[in-house]
Amino acid sequence: MRNRNGIFWGLFLLLSAAILVVSQMHLITYTFGFWTIIVTIMLVAVLIKSLVYFAIPGTVFSLAFLAILYAKPLGITALVPWTILGAALLISIGLSMIFRPLIARHRPWMNKKYYRGYSWHHGRNFNGNGDPDVKTVNDSDVDVYVKMGSSIRYVKSENFKEANIDVSMGDAKVYFENVTVEGTAVINVNASLGGIELYIPKTWNVVKELDNNMGGVSEVGFSDVTVDSPVVTIRGLVSLSGLKISYI
Structure with missing residues (x-):
């Protein structure tokens, strides 16, 4: 992860310097305003970070916003x-489906027992009444996959080890209040154009290793950690999405 951060900042600084030099030397006939250049640098930063972390929605939407910003010089008014x-939304969905095996190779947790007990829902995660898909899981390893739908999982485990939560254009709520952790555990998240809410015991020592790409990560409540608290690592990617961690 440190290597990727170095690549991102290196490319970002190089392109920022290029944009600044080109704008000041008037090598382009179209005149750009100060704020246009600032927004461009921000969008380019998001674009580079998305490419480095193989985030298709972030890549496509950053290009879409650049196209809107430069519609006149591009002749697409x-x-x-x-x-x-x-x-951009349709392209993001299509490319995500096509390149999912490639993305999974760069996010190992997406390969490990990931679709056990779950099927690929083309646009549906709802029951006939339009209500969210609600289940109680008693395993030490939990897999939650949501695509264009909504799911609620109540985890009840006496030896919780790992959770893999993948949400694309949907939302998932996962409750860990009836869970016992022996030492350490991991929660892997991959949110793309969606939202994930995690309800976590406040006695857990939560370590966040998250890559945030045009998304939001928020925490509600406060932790109450002691020397005996289990260490639970939340890692993964939040791309054009929201991740909410509630301590209960």
Whole structure:
């Protein structure tokens, strides 16, 4: 992860310098404003980070916003912003489905027992009444996969080890209140255009190793950690999504 961060910041600084030099030397006939350059640098930063971390939604949407920003010099003013963003959404879904095996190789937890007991739901994670898919899980390893739907999982385990939570264009709520951890455990998250809510005992010593790409990570409540508290690591990628950690 440190190596990837070094690649990101190195490329970001190089491209920022290039944008600054080109804008000041007037090598492009179109005149850019100060704030346009600032926003461009920010979007380029998101683009590079998305490429480094193989985040397809972040890559596509950063390019879409750049296209909206530079619609006039690109000659695409006939395309309204909503058309570009709508196309970006469809492209993100399509590319995510096509390149999922490649992405999984760079996120090992997506390969490990990941779809055991779950099927690929093309656009549905709901029951006939439109309610969220609700289940209670008693295993030490928990797998939650949501695509264009909603799921709620109540984890009840006396020896919790690992949870793999993958959400794409949907939302998942996972409750760990009836869980016992022997030493350490890991919660792997991969959120893309969706939301994940984790309800975690406040006695857990939570270590966050998250890559945030145009997403939001928030915490509700406070932890009450002691020397005997189990260490639970939350790691993964939050791309154009939200991750909420609630201490209960």
